[in-house]
Amino acid sequence: MTIDKPLEEERARLRLSSRWLQGDGPSNPADELEAVCAWLREHGDTVTDLGVEPGLAPDIYGTGALVEDFEAELAALFGMPAARFMPSGCMAQPIALRIWSDRDRNPVTAFHPTSHLELHEEHGYRELHGLTAHLVGDPARPTTAADVEALLEPGGAAHETGIASLLIELPAREIGGQLPSWDDLAELSQLCRENGIKLHLDGARVWQAAPAYGRPLAEIAALFDSIYVSFYKDVGALPGAMLLGPRDFIDEAAVWQRRQGGTLYTAVANIVSARMRLGDCLARMPRLIGRAREVAALFSGHECIGVLPDPPHTSMFHLRLQGEVEDLLLARDHVARETGIWLFGKLKPVSEGVAGTELSMGAASLALGDEELAAAIDLLLAFRPSRPAQQPS
Incomplete structure (x- = not known):
C-alpha cells in the first residue's frame, strides 16, 4: 500500500491543531513530566540519615512511603486488604490468575472472548504461566451466570476440569463499554463463590463503572476476590497499574512481579502522575x-450512524458509520479543516460498507457545544470525496 505522505502530514497537523471530541485532546509529553516535578517539589523536604533532601523520596524497588501510601489509599478506596503498584495490567492480571490457579491446583481459567488477555497480549497467560483459558459467553454482550453454568454443567467445556478463576471486565471495552446489570453481576459473583471460583475484576476502566451503577467502588469490589485498575486509561496518568486483593495474595503477587522484571529501581514519575x-x-x-x-444522541439521530450500546452505559461507546474507511477519513479531515473539530481517530472496517470507531469522553468533550458538534456531524455526512475522472478505455 502506497502512503500518501502529504496527506499523512496534513492529518498530523490537523490532529494536533484541532479541538478533540475524544479524550483530553492533544498534549505535549513534557507537560506531564513538568507537572510531576512540580508535585514533588511542592510536597516538601524529606529528612534522612544524610540530612535534608529536597522533594519527596522516590520509591526504591517498590518500597517507600511514596508508593506504599498510594497503595494503602487505593486499598481503602476499594475496601480491599492490600494493593501493589505494577508497571502494567499485562503483568498484573496474568499474575492474579496464576496465583488463583496455583492455589486451586487447577491451571484452568475463563474470560470473555473479547478479553484483553485473549486479543492483545500474545497469550501471555498461556505462554508465561501455563494457564488454559475457556472463552465464556456471547462475544457481543457481557458474561452472565448462565454462561458460566453452561461451561460447568455436564457437556460443558469445563465440566471435567472446573475453573480456578473467572475474569470479568467492567466496563467491557471491545463491546462499547457495556456493563452487566447490577443484579446480573451480583448473581455471577454468588455463583462463583458457591463453586469455589475466584472472581477477578479487569478494572482497567472501572472508574466509569461506579457512577454508572450509582455505587461506590468498594461495593463493586466486594463482589470480587482480586482487582486490577489502570492509571493511564481515563485517569490520564503515565503508565501504571494497581493489583488489589488479600494481603497474602498481594505478597505472592509481589514475588511474581520480581520474577518478571517488574520491580523497577524506581517508578517515581508514574506513581506521582497517578496520585496527582x-x-x-x-x-x-x-x-x-x-x-x-x-x-x-447527536450521532444516533442520523439513520446512517449506529451507536453501541445505545444509550451508552458508561463514558465510552462505539460508532458504526455507513461508508468506506478512507472516504470517512477524508470527510473527517474536511470537518477538521472547516470547523477545527477532530471527531475521531482511527476507523476500521466492521462489515461491508460499514466502519467503526471508539469514542471515550474526556475533558475535551466538555469544551464542545452541542450545536457546533451537531453541525460538524452534519458536515461529516454531507461530504463527498472528489474522484479523479476516469480515462476512456
Whole structure:
C-alpha cells in the first residue's frame, strides 16, 4: 500500500491543531513530566540519615512511603486488604490468575472472548504461566451466570476440569463499554463463590463503572476476590497499574512481579502522575458519562450512524458509520479543516460498507457545544470525496 505522505502530514497537523471530541485532546509529553516535578517539589523536604533532601523520596524497588501510601489509599478506596503498584495490567492480571490457579491446583481459567488477555497480549497467560483459558459467553454482550453454568454443567467445556478463576471486565471495552446489570453481576459473583471460583475484576476502566451503577467502588469490589485498575486509561496518568486483593495474595503477587522484571529501581514519575490525577478523574466521571449519552444522541439521530450500546452505559461507546474507511477519513479531515473539530481517530472496517470507531469522553468533550458538534456531524455526512475522472478505455 502506497502512503500518501502529504496527506499523512496534513492529518498530523490537523490532529494536533484541532479541538478533540475524544479524550483530553492533544498534549505535549513534557507537560506531564513538568507537572510531576512540580508535585514533588511542592510536597516538601524529606529528612534522612544524610540530612535534608529536597522533594519527596522516590520509591526504591517498590518500597517507600511514596508508593506504599498510594497503595494503602487505593486499598481503602476499594475496601480491599492490600494493593501493589505494577508497571502494567499485562503483568498484573496474568499474575492474579496464576496465583488463583496455583492455589486451586487447577491451571484452568475463563474470560470473555473479547478479553484483553485473549486479543492483545500474545497469550501471555498461556505462554508465561501455563494457564488454559475457556472463552465464556456471547462475544457481543457481557458474561452472565448462565454462561458460566453452561461451561460447568455436564457437556460443558469445563465440566471435567472446573475453573480456578473467572475474569470479568467492567466496563467491557471491545463491546462499547457495556456493563452487566447490577443484579446480573451480583448473581455471577454468588455463583462463583458457591463453586469455589475466584472472581477477578479487569478494572482497567472501572472508574466509569461506579457512577454508572450509582455505587461506590468498594461495593463493586466486594463482589470480587482480586482487582486490577489502570492509571493511564481515563485517569490520564503515565503508565501504571494497581493489583488489589488479600494481603497474602498481594505478597505472592509481589514475588511474581520480581520474577518478571517488574520491580523497577524506581517508578517515581508514574506513581506521582497517578496520585496527582486520580482525584480529578473520580470527580469528573459522572459528568463524562452524561456527556457520552449526549454525544451519542447527536450521532444516533442520523439513520446512517449506529451507536453501541445505545444509550451508552458508561463514558465510552462505539460508532458504526455507513461508508468506506478512507472516504470517512477524508470527510473527517474536511470537518477538521472547516470547523477545527477532530471527531475521531482511527476507523476500521466492521462489515461491508460499514466502519467503526471508539469514542471515550474526556475533558475535551466538555469544551464542545452541542450545536457546533451537531453541525460538524452534519458536515461529516454531507461530504463527498472528489474522484479523479476516469480515462476512456
